[in-house]
Amino acid sequence: MSKTLQQKNxxxxxxxxxxxxxxxxxxxxxLLRSHIYHLQEQQLELKxxxxxxxxxxxxxxxxxxxxxxxxxxKGSPVPRGLVGRQRDTSIYYPSAGDWDTYAILxxxxxxxxxxxxxxxxxxxxxxxxxxxxxxxxxxxxxxxxLGAIVIINRRTSRNLWTPFYDTMEAVRNFDIRKxxxxxxxxxxxxxxxxxxxxxLSSLIDHVNQAYHNQKQFTENASHELQTPLAxxxxxxxxxxxxxxxxxxxxxxxxxINDANERLSQMNxxxxxxxxxxNNQFPELHMIPVSxxxxxxxxxxxxxxxxxxPVIKLCxxxxxxxxxxxxxxxxxxxxxxxxxxxxxxxxxxxxxLLTDKELSMENSGPVLEGDPxxxxxRFRKGREESRTTGLGLALVKQICHLYQxxxxxxHQEGIHRIKVVFA
Amino acid sequence: MKLLVVEDEPSLLDSIIxxxxxxxxxxxxxxxxxxxxxxxEDFQYDCIILDINLPEGSGLQLxxxxxxxxxxxxxxxxxxRDSLDDRIAGLDLGADDYLTKPFxxxxxxxxxxxxxxxxxSDGARVVTIGNLKIxxxxxxxxxxxxxxxxxxxxxxxxxxxxSNKNRVVSRQAIAEHIYDGPSEQAPGxxxxxxxxxxxxxxxxxxGCQEIIHSVYGLGYKLVI
Numbered sequence: 001m002s003k004t005l006q007q008k009n010x011x012x013x014x015x016x017x018x019x020x021x022x023x024x025x026x027x028x029x030x031l032l033r034s035h036i037y038h039l040q041e042q043q044l045e046l047k048x049x050x051x052x053x054x055x056x057x058x059x060x061x062x063x064x065x066x067x068x069x070x071x072x073x074k075g076s077p078v079p080r081g082l083v084g085r086q087r088d089t090s091i092y093y094p095s096a097g098d099w100d101t102y103a104i105l106x107x108x109x110x111x112x113x114x115x116x117x118x119x120x121x122x123x124x125x126x127x128x129x130x131x132x133x134x135x136x137x138x139x140x141x142x143x144x145x146l147g148a149i150v151i152i153n154r155r156t157s158r159n160l161w162t163p164f165y166d167t168m169e170a171v172r173n174f175d176i177r178k179x180x181x182x183x184x185x186x187x188x189x190x191x192x193x194x195x196x197x198x199x200l201s202s203l204i205d206h207v208n209q210a211y212h213n214q215k216q217f218t219e220n221a222s223h224e225l226q227t228p229l230a231x232x233x234x235x236x237x238x239x240x241x242x243x244x245x246x247x248x249x250x251x252x253x254x255x256i257n258d259a260n261e262r263l264s265q266m267n268x269x270x271x272x273x274x275x276x277x278n279n280q281f282p283e284l285h286m287i288p289v290s291x292x293x294x295x296x297x298x299x300x301x302x303x304x305x306x307x308x309p310v311i312k313l314c315x316x317x318x319x320x321x322x323x324x325x326x327x328x329x330x331x332x333x334x335x336x337x338x339x340x341x342x343x344x345x346x347x348x349x350x351x352l353l354t355d356k357e358l359s360m361e362n363s364g365p366v367l368e369g370d371p372x373x374x375x376x377r378f379r380k381g382r383e384e385s386r387t388t389g390l391g392l393a394l395v396k397q398i399c400h401l402y403q404x405x406x407x408x409x410h411q412e413g414i415h416r417i418k419v420v421f422a
Numbered sequence: 423m424k425l426l427v428v429e430d431e432p433s434l435l436d437s438i439i440x441x442x443x444x445x446x447x448x449x450x451x452x453x454x455x456x457x458x459x460x461x462x463e464d465f466q467y468d469c470i471i472l473d474i475n476l477p478e479g480s481g482l483q484l485x486x487x488x489x490x491x492x493x494x495x496x497x498x499x500x501x502x503r504d505s506l507d508d509r510i511a512g513l514d515l516g517a518d519d520y521l522t523k524p525f526x527x528x529x530x531x532x533x534x535x536x537x538x539x540x541x542x543s544d545g546a547r548v549v550t551i552g553n554l555k556i557x558x559x560x561x562x563x564x565x566x567x568x569x570x571x572x573x574x575x576x577x578x579x580x581x582x583x584x585s586n587k588n589r590v591v592s593r594q595a596i597a598e599h600i601y602d603g604p605s606e607q608a609p610g611x612x613x614x615x616x617x618x619x620x621x622x623x624x625x626x627x628x629g630c631q632e633i634i635h636s637v638y639g640l641g642y643k644l645v646i
Binding site for chain 2: 093221226229230231232233234235236237238240241245247250251253254257261264268271300302303304306326329330333334336398401413
């Protein structure tokens with residue numbers, strides 16, 4: 001799964017920074033330890049020197065033992081191996097009831113012929129405390145640093161990527177059908193984003209231009225087709241009326257006429273699609289959908305009388321829609337006509353209108369192929385010669401315009417189209 | 423009746439003129455703006471059929487010119503443009519009717535006849551065919567004095583066929599004429615047959631002669 005840039009950034013920081021800090025802490029601790037050892041050594045040696053000097057100058061006038069300061073002993077009671085090396089020891093303080101830790105150093109001397117061993121003491125308790133405190137402080141500072149780095153990094157990257165997210169949002173909201181230019185800032189303060197926006201803007205301009213040209217072409221084409229269609233139609237009508245018309249010629253003329261009529265119907269529907277595409281139905285009204293349905297059904301009953309399938313209309317809620325009345329009229333009529341044309345002998349149409357959706361169920365021949373593809377332009381069912389293949393494309397286009405959801409379900413000869421008014 | 427057809431497409435102009443000549447109109451054609459102006463100045467027409475898109479200027483300008491000149495000739499606009507705005511602009515300028523291309527000649531004929539009836543007949547507008555009387559104002563039919571109850575569709579059908587009497591009218595032309603909505607939504611011509619059948623039956627029951635004939639499956643013809 002993909003992560004956001006920020007998540008990735010934070011993740012890698014959190015992975016590597018603690019490691020670096022841990023290594024740093026260990027290094028710091030080791031360094032501190034070695035410095036402290038060195039300090040203790042110097043202190044112990046200094047004491048040795050002082051004690052020895054005092055002993056030398058007045059061998060009888062110096063106390064041989066001062067607890068936790070020094071011990072002066074004749075001979076060599078301390079084993080040779082321990083001489084000259086710093087060691088640790090603990091001494092019991094009865095007054096405090098506690099053991100204290102000391103660093104000690106034993107050196108050998110000779111005063112005349114008498115060998116002496118002097119052991120000096122240096123309290124390492126405070127030093128150990130200091131070491132712990134420093135380490136804790138260091139850990140705290142590192143944690144603070146870690147937090148600060150992560151927060152600053154997140155904040156900076158958020159600010160840094162803002163123009164990118166703005167661009168992404170603008171591109172996401174871009175709808176080519178609206179044919180509006182994509183306005184992107186070309187002064188984001190980041191050179192890469194400026195260039196990205198510039199590139200995107202010019203790309204979208206080209207796309208818009210191409211789309212506009214294509215739409216213009218469809219519009220012009222369907223416009224220009226009207227006149228030749230009108231000419232063919234008028235000539236066919238004149239020929240139909242010719243006194244010398246024979247049955248054979250009449251048959252051929254009928255075919256020409258049917259083809260021409262279908263062509264002009266297709267042309268009208270294509271033109272209508274282009275007009276919807278171009279948003280040429282801007283007027284909005286409150287439309288009582290149930291009234292429109294009833295009117296449409298009544299109209300079909302009037303035209304087709306008893307040749308219609310049985311139509312049952314069930315209105316659960318008298319839905320009102322804010323839309324263009326011509327378009328909703330076209331929507332309902334096309335749905336209804338689709339259900340009538342693609343029906344079977346003695347079939348039925350059930351229409352249900354609720355406050356959210358309109359569903360139309362009808363009997364019909366078993367469908368082959370993907371029902372969703374029926375909404376494509378020039379996609380046809382079986383009754384090819386009677387339809388233009390644009391009816392459901394119109395339905396889809398209108399639904400798209402008003403952001404209605406339209407679904408086609410088919411099951412063993414039962415067809416259901418559902419329009420959900422969002 | 424005198425008719426002027428202003429249309430820049432010669433073969434369409436030719437069709438329209440040929441059609442109306444058979445209807446015994448005195449027909450003249452104009453292919454350009456200036457030719458149309460000249461003819462309008464020189465003659466009085468009962469009806470002018472006007473194309474909006476002309477090479478030298480708009481048919482709407484012609485209409486404006488005509489109305490400014492206080493000429494009351496009936497005008498029917500024929501246009502390839504089918505937007506409500508164009509329609510309203512045309513009617514506002516004083517056109518009597520508006521027809522979108524491609525149209526059926528039989529439809530244009532019916533519109534011209536209706537326009538002439540509205541403009542020039544005063545009082546009751548009654549058409550008589552044999553023993554049938556059609557009262558266009560009251561939208562009623564009587565056969566030998568007896569009223570014939572017709573549905574809206576049957577009545578429109580009869581009037582349409584009467585306007586185009588003795589001519590073959592295609593099923594599509596009838597379907598489009600009868601359908602009273604936008605033409606892209608007209609149901610196919612299949613429904614015409616049953617209404618014709620009913621109309622013929624009703625007329626026969628009232629003792630009318632068989633006046634409506636089917637012509638090789640192309641369409642129908644009202645013969646007098």
